[in-house]
Amino acid sequence: MERLVKWVLRHRWTVDLPLYAVFLFLAPNWFGDEPWPTRAIPMLLLLPLLLRRRFPRTVAVVIIAGAAAVYFNDIWAYDRGRTDLAMAVVLFNLVKLRHRWFAATIAAAIVVLDVQWVSLYAPEAENPTFTMLGILPLHIAAWALAEFFRAREQLTAEEEKRDDAQTRAAVAEERTRIARELHDVLAHSISVIVLNAEGAKLARHREPEAVDRTLDTIVRTGRDALAELRRLLEVLHAGQAARSPQPTLAELRELVDQSGRDVTLDVSGDPGPLPASAALQAYRIVQEALTNMIKHAPADATGRVGVAFEPPEVRIEVTNTGGHAPPAPALPSSGRGLTGMRQRVEMYHGELSTGPLPDGGYRVCATLVVRP
Structure with missing residues (x-):
């Protein structure tokens, strides 16, 4: 078991496999007047996530820009679930790597984008405030989990030094x-x-x-x-x-x-x-x-x-x-x-x-x- 854990830590891509499976599960709506390659374009905007550990800030900016492009486009706007998940992933990555101030900026951008999405596509909903706030627990949980894992890694490093x-x-x-x-x-x-x-x-x-x-x-x-x-x-x-x-x-x-x-x-x-x-x-x-x-x-x-x-x-x-x-x-x-x-x-x-x-x-x- 210990060897398996060490191997997984050396090959982080294995941890990402379940995440990629979720992104595929949240596939775009294939039905509509537009051709399916057009509807699948938001999935291409997720590819920078593969480099998030090596270029955390750059990938975060690219993902936020891609989310803005999705939310301002009527064809892709309802692809909100996968987009918010991608933004939560980069937020988690930034906090875990101790880029807290940059993560706070990204978190503010996420809130602005969610407000913009609600104002454009859910103004007539029975409870637009709930619609806007309903996604926030995902980002809060991403920040909290990143803090937990960062503290755990720091404790492990200190124990190894000791x-x-x-x-x-x-x-x-x-x-x-x-x-x-x-x-x-x-x-x-x-x-x-x-x-x-x-x-x-x-x-x-x-x-x-x-x-x-x-x-x-x-x-x-x-x-x-x-x-x-x-x-x-x-x-x-x-x-x-x-x-x-x-x-x-x-x-x-x-x-x-x-x-x-x-x-x-x-x-x-x-x-x-x-x-x-x-x-x-x-x-x-x-x-x-x-x-x-x-x-x-x-x-x-x-x-x-x-x-x-x-x-x-x-x-x-x-x-x-x-x-x-x-x-x-x-x-x-x-x-x-x-x-x-x-x-x-x-x-x-x-x-x-x-x-x-x-x-x-x-x-x-x-x-x-x-x-x-």
């Missing part, structure tokens, strides 16, 4: 989410890989056994990063259904161990009722904070990750000390880390505070408000 805007917003939101996920996965994993590779390079002569442990960390981190990237690619290809499984708070211990730094983990409270989406945001915040520590803190800096479940809030605090070793070589920064954390916190109406500590370290404190 749906299109919502679709674009959803796409933009999804792109932002995926970009944020990619940043968190790659920034953390590649930072761990680079720093461990540099450490292995320095220790290959002094502590060969440490090199093996470091290479194991690099391999494990690389595999985890690939697994995360596969999840994100599944989201791109399969949509919403592919978003699970995702990292959860239960994997925090592995995340802390993966950092390669002396970091303690302190988790309190029951994370059981926590929604999966909130758990993912908390995990990503911890991941980004550890990434910043790996990138910017000295090699001997220690850290602490604290996660407290205090319904309806989740409190996250990640700190690191200043350390005393020379700073590690600076790693490239995208500048999106703190922005991404702030966006995650805003999703759950929480708060984020970051800043340096007196001993030269750094502190990240975030709160997620998880309402039932």
